[in-house]
Amino acid sequence: MSRHNTIPHLFWLICPQLLEKKGLDLSAITDLFGTLSAEQRARIMLLYRGKTQDPEIAYSHLEWLTHQLPEGGRQLMTYGDPKWVQDLGLAGLHCPDQTPLAPVRQALGPNPLLGCSRHQRTLKGDEGALGADYLFFSPIFQPISKTSQEEALGLPQLSAAIAQCQIPVIGLGGIVPKHAQSVLSAGAHGLAFMGAPFESAEPNKTLKEFLTRL
Template identity: 30%
Template sequence: MNPPPRLLVLTDRSQLPLGRSLRAVLTLCVEAGLTHVVLREPDLADEQRARLAADLGASGLAVIAAHRPVPGSAGRHLAADQPAPDAQTVAAWGRSCHSAPDIAAAAREGAQWATLSPYAPTLSKPGYGPPQPAAAFAGHDIPVYALGGVSAANAAAARAAGAHGVAVMGAVMRAPDPAGVVAALLREVAA
């Protein structure tokens, strides 16, 4: 992720409105300026994830594989409890973190970025929290993305608190106008 984007969108096709495909939603998001997506979809078989990643890559997205590898992806995003990958096999990787010490540990392991969650109460994972204190997002050796409960209404505040950028899932996946949400988020997190 060079340079690291200000916005990451995490996928969750289970949150899409009926009749919408993940490919279609993300194609609209690319048109609105999205450059990086974290491909989750843990229930898909490896071959299905690989095809989806290839399609998304062809649309112009840098695809970061969550949890397990996807051929040709731009990197991996690991859960908090997953071991660090071998530097010989994964050039770029990040980690989901739930505290400032978790971020420091991820940086020591070689992570190039981290998400810190939850930033705010979230509909995707209700009851997950409490929200991280604003000070937890600043002063790290790697870019930190505020995740969880992020919207255009609070994205600029996350950046002001010290987050490099924001990572969103439900705000885009559930949106009637996902491209509009991406465009608004990008305006709010612009450097």
């Protein structure tokens, strides 16, 4: 089986700062994720995004999540230390933009997933050769959950980025369920979202709508 066949088509970024702003905590994620069937959960990769968080707090949150999620760490990735992946049995690691990928892959080993973030000005096209399995390209649309310093790129720029890459590209930035088909039609392997469910009056319905549109 190709390595690319193991890359999820849907990523849900868990941002503790966003949850706090909305008066929520990590249980909002685990409760919502737990309403899905095992088959539905298997189609979503959770990605803990505590980039500016104290490492000890981030690790404790990840540890809590592995105890609360039905699949433990198998549907959970993180930003941070490669060692956390082995210690907690996580699915893989995601690197912020500008992170040197080759040493991270060496530290991580060959099996866990390794992703990276790229913007229009930082995309090189060699990310796969350096060890990444997939990359996030953003922002496709104006972000919902945060103020972005980058201009929304739109679907033509997404297609152009995909043409440069040898690994699956995941569209990120302002994506809600209605965007799913247009992002996929532009050539993306999948899509990622952060706050979309919690911008809705019915978070569970929004989450399931992502799945039905893929």
